[in-house]
Amino acid sequence: MSASFAPALSAAREAASHQHYPQGALFVVATPIGNLADITLRALHVLALVDAVACEDTRHTQQLLRAYGIERPGAQLLAVHQHNEAEAAGAVIEHLRHGLRIAYVSDAGTPAVSDPGARLVAAVRAAGLPVVPLPGASSITTLLSAAGMTQEGGFVFAGFLPTKAAERERAVVLLAAEPRAVVLLEAPHRIEALAGALAALGERLVTFGRELTKQFEDIVTLPARDGPAWLAGDANRLRGEFVVVLHGASVAADAGDDQRVLKLLLAELPLKTAVKLAAEITGRPKNTLYDAALALRKSEDEA
Structure with a gap:
């Protein structure tokens, strides 16, 4: 553990230990996306408290836990990643049914958004077991x-x-x-x-x-x-x-933007649909865009 995280573990126990952490629950824990100092106090406390940690990569998570001074034997790290998530969920559910607390972390950030975890959470909820989210870093x-x-x-x-x-x-x-x-x-x-x-x-x-x-x-x-x-x-x-x-499309597009948007849409969509969407994107009148679209089609046919 880096000496700088020793006070953080102490503060985590002081700030979060009096809260309720139900047995037989899955705790979905957000972890830093790069800077280790972005961990939350509640996340530190839960990662030290739970009976096991399900994770995307056991080696990566072991290094992360050790950086914070949390030591866990390999048997308490459960591999749950995109290739085995459906099957591994069954093992996690069995642990939960026996009253164990399980945390789930992805390699970085908030699980179950882009990283694995959604199938695990869905399976746990379908089994009638509680899921407790611990918010934190998200890219x-x-x-x-x-x-x-x-x-x-x-x-x-x-x-x-x-x-x-x-x-x-x-x-x-x-x-x-x-x-x-x-x-x-x-x-x-x-x-x-x-x-x-x-x-x-x-x-x-x-x-x-x-x-x-x-x-x-x-x-x-x-x-x-x-x-x-x-x-x-x-x-x-x-x-x-x-x-x-x-960024969101500007409603104050100029004529050049009209042409670019229409060309993109006409390449994939029927003329009327392309004009309708172009009007929503640029804020221009449909009649104006319809005339422009016809001109584009004509120029393409003549080319």
Whole structure:
């Protein structure tokens, strides 16, 4: 344990030990996404209290627990990951039925959102057993809080887009029709492809968050068309996990934006549907967009 966490464990016992932690319950525990100091006092107390910890990667979780001064034998770490979650849930439920307290953690952040855990939680609830969430770090809300979005209407979490180029481009077409902000996740080896696909959205703002909460954290907001150039400007920008926020569509789009949106939508949708969605995205009158769409179709036919 780092000496700096000794007071945290003591504070966790003092602050959280008097609360109720039911037996036979699954505790879904959020863990830091990078900075170890982002653990909550209640999470520390529960991770020390429970009878076993179910986790995405037992080796990773063992290192995390030891960093906080929590020692557990390997037998108290249960592997529950995306490849065995359905089967492993049965073993967890049996432990719970015997009155044991089980915590579940993913490798980083809040479980059961993008990481594994949802199937486990669903199975435990279906068995009539309690699930207790312990909130904490989340890469999604971390970047949203720093993106400076001014549009109203909330956000949509889309996670990872398809890996195949054609499917990814079709997904971006649908995102163009989404007036709310959209949160995406991406791995470093695919971030250039994602930025290239989003570039078709032109002036629509995108916030890239890389290595959030870590030493080399990088957050930038720029027009979607400038994303590929920003990534290419420094080789280090291709390292680390990414969270990306596609800001909500502006209602004050210019004529150039009208053309870009219509081209994207017309490539995948019937003319009337494309015009309807374009009107919702840009705020332009449908009649104006309908005329523009007809002109685009005519120019394409003549080309």
